[in-house]
Amino acid sequence: MDFKQDQIFEEILDYSNKINSSVLTITRCLLLTFNIYFRDGLQYRELKTALNISDGKLASNLNFLVKMGYINKKDIKFDNKKLHIYNITHKGKEELKKILNWMDSIKKLLEEVNIE
Amino acid sequence: MSEDINIIISALKYWNIDLKRPDRDYSSRFKIQKLAYLCKSMGMSLNYKFTLYLNGPYSTSLTQDYYQAPKLIENLETDYKFDEKDLNILDKISEYVLNHPITLEYESEFLEAVATVRYLKNKYSDMLDDEIFAKTKEIKQHLKDSIIVLAINTVKKLLFKPEFLTEEARKEMDIWDKAED
Amino acid sequence: MQGWKKLQIKSREIWNVELSYPGEGVGHEEKYRHPCIVVKFNKFVDMATIMPLTSNVIVLKDFPYTYILNPNNSNGLTKKSIALIYQIRSLSKQRFVSKRGRIIRSNYENIQEILKDYFQIY
Secondary structure, eight states: OOOHHHHHHHHHHHHHHHHHGOOSSHHHHHHHHHHOTTTTOOOOOHHHHHTOOOOOHHHHHHHHHHTTTTTEEEEEEEETTEEEEEEEEHHHHHHHHHHHHHHHHHHHHHHHHHOO | OOOOHHHHHHHHHTOOOOOOOOTTTTHHHHHHHHHHHHHHHHHHOHHHOOBTTTTBBBBBHHHHHHHHHHHHHTOOOOOOOOOOHHHHHHHHHIIIIITOTTHHHHHHHHHHHHHHHHHHHHTTTTTTTHHHHHHHHHTTTTHHHHHHHHHHHHHHHOOOOOOGOOOOHHHHHHHHHBBBO | OOOGGGOOOOEEEEEEEEOOOTOOOOOOGGGEEEEEEEEETTTTTTEEEEEEEOOOOHHTTTTTEEEEOOOOOOOOSOOEEEEEEEGGGEEGGEEEEEEEEOOHHHHHHHHHHHHHHHHHOO
């Protein structure tokens, strides 16, 4: 007998327990994604333009991710200006990986079913 | 680590640019990315692929290369030799971009603006200056208007060819040149 | 042609000017009228420094030291035009025929940036 489907269900539920659900918002997932992609680091103003959200929303989400240890914040001097640069941490990478694995499992499960 | 990083190091050496280790200094990384893009866009044989979003033009494989060899960049260690065509490209970038007086105060911003404008001109070849200005402003809201205008003018200098001076262009200029006063 | 003396010419304005060519007089034919942007009027010598404008945008768009202007209610242009900043020159007030409008401040500031680059004034 094939217990593959059961295995996928178990994977999904297992990942659901491991993921930090507070990270699972569009803004926070995008912040982690961009910070992984742009290994060099990202400026606050670049993130603001890309996400097109208010300063308040961006700042609170960045502060959350910094507090949780998923990204770190550095002060640098750039063209004689003081800027904040954000970089991903190992913990941040691991958290996004969990989310991606979870989504992969959901995709695997729904491949059996026509969701349209 | 790709061979292309040798080309980048050679370019930095040719321009006599002093950079801190890119794995430790954000400004270094930023400059390398933008200058590498300009070199590629002007016709140098580089395999790096670039995106314009957020920090762009930016290449993840270039990032990988300089994180793997930060000391080579700091010490400008390379044995790569440029041909005449590439030297021409380096000289233009030196004259119109690196040695522009604006870089004394706005080096990174100017570099970003020039690289961004160049990217947009590459992607949207039919776009006129006013549309390029608007698009740059939309993607890079932090760039000053004056720097974008300067960047557009600078990219024109980089891309200018004597063939642009057609008969029709000449006629337009002659209207004013040959007028008496 | 003494009417020209009364003309008030100011920076940022767009004027039609009449140009003459060797062997012809001033004010001859309409085809020699061309628009231009006024940079500065020099009251001491009754001359204005101008930058030529042309609607031949496609031919000249790749030349450095040029700037594209879109027609709007303020500038009085009817077509997309390009300012030939590198052809900046001074003309006698006598050449000024009619005012078309005025370019908006932000456009003029951008043109000034290109002028600064042209003259390397930093």
